[in-house]
Amino acid sequence: VEKATQQHIKELNRNLVLKILFERSTTSRAEIARISNLTRTTVSDIIAGLIEEGLVSEIGTGSSMGGKSPILLRLEPDSRHMISLNLGQNEFMGAVVNLRGEIREMTTRPVEGRDGEKALKTVCAVIDELIRKTERPLVGISLGTPGLVNTREGIVINSVNMDWRNFPLGPRLRERFSMPVFVLNDCQAAAMGEYKYQGDEQHTPNMIVVMAGHGIGAGIIINGEIFQGDGGYAGEIGHIVTVRENGLLCRCGNRGCLETVASARAVIQSAESQAMVTPESVLNKQVGRITLEVLEKAFDAGDDLARQIIIHAGHALGEAVASLAGGLNIDKVILTGMMTRFGQNYLEAVQEKAGKNILPRLRQEISVELGHHRDNEIILGASAYLASDYSLLLKPVGARNNLWEKEIWQGNSL
Amino acid sequence: VEKATQQHIKELNRNLVLKILFERSTTSRAEIARISNLTRTTVSDIIAGLIEEGLVSEIGTGSSMGGKSPILLRLEPDSRHMISLNLGQNEFMGAVVNLRGEIREMTTRPVEGRDGEKALKTVCAVIDELIRKTERPLVGISLGTPGLVNTREGIVINSVNMDWRNFPLGPRLRERFSMPVFVLNDCQAAAMGEYKYQGDEQHTPNMIVVMAGHGIGAGIIINGEIFQGDGGYAGEIGHIVTVRENGLLCRCGNRGCLETVASARAVIQSAESQAMVTPESVLNKQVGRITLEVLEKAFDAGDDLARQIIIHAGHALGEAVASLAGGLNIDKVILTGMMTRFGQNYLEAVQEKAGKNILPRLRQEISVELGHHRDNEIILGASAYLASDYSLLLKPVGARNNLWEKEIWQGNSL
Numbered sequence: 025v026e027k028a029t030q031q032h033i034k035e036l037n038r039n040l041v042l043k044i045l046f047e048r049s050t051t052s053r054a055e056i057a058r059i060s061n062l063t064r065t066t067v068s069d070i071i072a073g074l075i076e077e078g079l080v081s082e083i084g085t086g087s088s089m090g091g092k093s094p095i096l097l098r099l100e101p102d103s104r105h106m107i108s109l110n111l112g113q114n115e116f117m118g119a120v121v122n123l124r125g126e127i128r129e130m131t132t133r134p135v136e137g138r139d140g141e142k143a144l145k146t147v148c149a150v151i152d153e154l155i156r157k158t159e160r161p162l163v164g165i166s167l168g169t170p171g172l173v174n175t176r177e178g179i180v181i182n183s184v185n186m187d188w189r190n191f192p193l194g195p196r197l198r199e200r201f202s203m204p205v206f207v208l209n210d211c212q213a214a215a216m217g218e219y220k221y222q223g224d225e226q227h228t229p230n231m232i233v234v235m236a237g238h239g240i241g242a243g244i245i246i247n248g249e250i251f252q253g254d255g256g257y258a259g260e261i262g263h264i265v266t267v268r269e270n271g272l273l274c275r276c277g278n279r280g281c282l283e284t285v286a287s288a289r290a291v292i293q294s295a296e297s298q299a300m301v302t303p304e305s306v307l308n309k310q311v312g313r314i315t316l317e318v319l320e321k322a323f324d325a326g327d328d329l330a331r332q333i334i335i336h337a338g339h340a341l342g343e344a345v346a347s348l349a350g351g352l353n354i355d356k357v358i359l360t361g362m363m364t365r366f367g368q369n370y371l372e373a374v375q376e377k378a379g380k381n382i383l384p385r386l387r388q389e390i391s392v393e394l395g396h397h398r399d400n401e402i403i404l405g406a407s408a409y410l411a412s413d414y415s416l417l418l419k420p421v422g423a424r425n426n427l428w429e430k431e432i433w434q435g436n437s438l
Numbered sequence: 439v440e441k442a443t444q445q446h447i448k449e450l451n452r453n454l455v456l457k458i459l460f461e462r463s464t465t466s467r468a469e470i471a472r473i474s475n476l477t478r479t480t481v482s483d484i485i486a487g488l489i490e491e492g493l494v495s496e497i498g499t500g501s502s503m504g505g506k507s508p509i510l511l512r513l514e515p516d517s518r519h520m521i522s523l524n525l526g527q528n529e530f531m532g533a534v535v536n537l538r539g540e541i542r543e544m545t546t547r548p549v550e551g552r553d554g555e556k557a558l559k560t561v562c563a564v565i566d567e568l569i570r571k572t573e574r575p576l577v578g579i580s581l582g583t584p585g586l587v588n589t590r591e592g593i594v595i596n597s598v599n600m601d602w603r604n605f606p607l608g609p610r611l612r613e614r615f616s617m618p619v620f621v622l623n624d625c626q627a628a629a630m631g632e633y634k635y636q637g638d639e640q641h642t643p644n645m646i647v648v649m650a651g652h653g654i655g656a657g658i659i660i661n662g663e664i665f666q667g668d669g670g671y672a673g674e675i676g677h678i679v680t681v682r683e684n685g686l687l688c689r690c691g692n693r694g695c696l697e698t699v700a701s702a703r704a705v706i707q708s709a710e711s712q713a714m715v716t717p718e719s720v721l722n723k724q725v726g727r728i729t730l731e732v733l734e735k736a737f738d739a740g741d742d743l744a745r746q747i748i749i750h751a752g753h754a755l756g757e758a759v760a761s762l763a764g765g766l767n768i769d770k771v772i773l774t775g776m777m778t779r780f781g782q783n784y785l786e787a788v789q790e791k792a793g794k795n796i797l798p799r800l801r802q803e804i805s806v807e808l809g810h811h812r813d814n815e816i817i818l819g820a821s822a823y824l825a826s827d828y829s830l831l832l833k834p835v836g837a838r839n840n841l842w843e844k845e846i847w848q849g850n851s852l
Contacts (some may be wrong), residue, residue, distance in 0.1 A: 253768055255769070347765070356673075
């Protein structure tokens with residue numbers, strides 16, 4: 025139940041103005057008034073407030089349309105910074121991101137073992153390092169992690185790569201850093217990243233981003249927002265779509281899950297076992313030490329076995345895409361994750377099945393493309409999720425300052 | 439881009455009050471003010487307007503909580519009527535529905551052949567008859583039809599049972615009856631019906647309603663609204679989920695679609711061909727004239743063949759449910775359509791696979807139940823869709839009056 029008060033209206037209007045500023049590289053008060061239908065006075069008041077906050081600046085005059093030349097306005101990309109992390113399988117990657125999704129600083133730390141508290145320490149070390157690297161006011165911290173996440177409460181229900189079970193990652197970090205913290209599933213974060221930073225193309229309201237790596241998952245964007253489902257697990261397609269009856273046993277306990285055929289782990293396993301009995305394959309000599317890199321080299325060199333395994337994985341993924349994108353009637357599908365290193369031939373295998381296992385009427389509409397941000401889409405998506413809460417932009421946390429205060433207060437040595 | 443003006447706020451506040459009135463059988467100005475956070479004066483002004491419109495009435499005083507006894511208010515169920523139609527396979531069913539989803543009048547007409555213009559005439563005849571049967575102000579007309587529908591423009595892209603291709607059903611009816619007309623896909627309408635009229639249970643924001651009849655489709659409710667997808671085809675799962683490789687040829691041109699295993703048409707076909715070679719089945723003597731009724735009788739009598747066919751259909755549907763509900767992480771699934779006549783045993787077959795082909799973590803959460811409104815959910819859903827546009831409630835069309843005017847104007851004999 026939403027209340028419509030004067031305060032609420034002021035916020036709605038300000039958010040509308042911010043939205044217009046975010047969507048354009050430059051604009052003017054007159055243009056904002058025209059697009060928003062707000063009065064010139066209201067727009068001027070809001071802009072004055074945003075300039076005072078440092079979020080907007082005047083950058084000269086534009087070309088006149090007959091009357092007075094308009095003063096050009098733009099959102100100040102570096103007026104706020106965000107800390108975003110991608111808690112990957114083997115390493116944690118962190119970045120300082122500005123309001124335009126530009127990465128200003130970056131750092132990575134390797135992760136060894138599955139110790140949950142140790143992993144939390146590494147997360148904190150990454151954040152500390154990044155906070156030290158920026159002097160801008162901070163909006164907050166956002167993280168993308170594999171596994172099941174309760175985003176509302178910031179709890180990692182079940183992490184794939186470390187011992188986090190019902191782990192209050194968000195609350196713990198909020199307490200430690202005294203700023204807003206958001207925890208997202210990595211696929212959902214990647215979807216947000218690909219959605220928000222599509223380049224100049226026309227934005228459709230809906231999008232599916234399928235991430236095929238060690239595991240397989242998807243992020244579903246509905247009406248411009250991440251759809252998380254009842255428990256936050258929307259897009260967990262890796263263990264749902266049973267592509268083959270009597271298929272391989274999956275780590276989840278079922279048989280023939282999509283992950284047993286189409287994940288990076290699956291193709292390596294398949295290569296290991298088949299290469300042994302395929303002397304004509306270049307992989308035969310590498311049995312025991314086949315990695316994704318080795319497989320890629322063989323694939324690029326035209327090795328039949330490598331090709332067959334990868335195309336098979338692509339077909340299986342294509343069937344899952346057909347099922348999800350077809351069932352939701354979402355036309356735009358983006359493919360990302362480690363498996364995309366197999367490039368155009370792999371993409372075409374996915375496209376082939378995604379286009380075939382679908383109602384004929386819908387075939388011509390669906391498009392499957394490779395992602396635009398390869399290694400950064402999780403970080404970009406997590407920060408975009410943070411920036412989309414405009415109220416946080418107006419209540420930033422002093423960066424360096426804040427740390428000093430905390431240091432004194434908590435007695436931490438940072 | 440949304441404008442927040444005084445007028446807009448007035449509308450938001452009024453809609454908020456209407457929402458509270460719709461959700462409660464009785465309430466009071468004080469309760470509305472408490473729930474909405476609106477001032478008593480604002481609430482009183484809005485209620486005065488709604489009473490004047492006839493939408494709300496005072497129905498006595500409630501029990502006092504210490505102070506003055508509050509005047510009880512309620513939404514007047516029959517202050518507005520809606521015309522809703524279910525354009526079924528063999529007959530068109532139409533009803534006059536009130537604001538509480540109570541059916542006040544009902545009529546059906548058989549449909550023969552596939553002639554599109556003839557079908558339109560039948561639709562108009564049903565509407566004419568229903569308009570004549572009510573004297574209440576009308577909100578508009580809403581229809582649920584099988585096939586692909588562009589709801590925004592009211593165009594039937596592709597009807598399953600008649601020759602409507604890119605047929606402007608909405609615009610044609612709007613012109614003929616001079617009132618708002620909404621055209622929905624039948625599964626999407628059914629989903630809305632089951633969602634809006636769940637009884638007293640806690641409302642979850644999301645729900646999937648799977649309709650298994652001649653064809654198979656689903657309606658997906660996200661955040662309380664029908665999710666239609668990019669083209670309006672969301673939920674068209676009948677031809678997407680390939681349950682069996684090298685399966686039967688489907689009318690869509692693919693092989694092994696869900697409809698070739700789990701639809702009413704499929705189980706009848708399967709019974710016909712298998713009964714021929716199964717002398718021990720009671721169906722053997724009925725070859726050539728097996729209907730769903732015949733199959734139901736055999737199933738209820740414990741005939742092995744009938745049982746095997748129906749359970750097989752239930753399993754296939756369960757796999758599709760697992761894929762859709764699991765991929766979206768939507769826990770509440772409602773089963774409806776002709777196939778539900780096979781009752782509890784059929785439901786359990788669906789539940790079995792829906793619970794198995796899913797990530798273990800999510801199994802305990804998912805619930806598959808039979809629908810509550812059997813034959814009426816499409817009509818109820820279509821009318822609920824109409825009533826959810828509160829602005830239409832305040833701009834109703836005179837019923838009988840309007841007809842008379844049209845009669846003179848168009849020279850129609852009604």
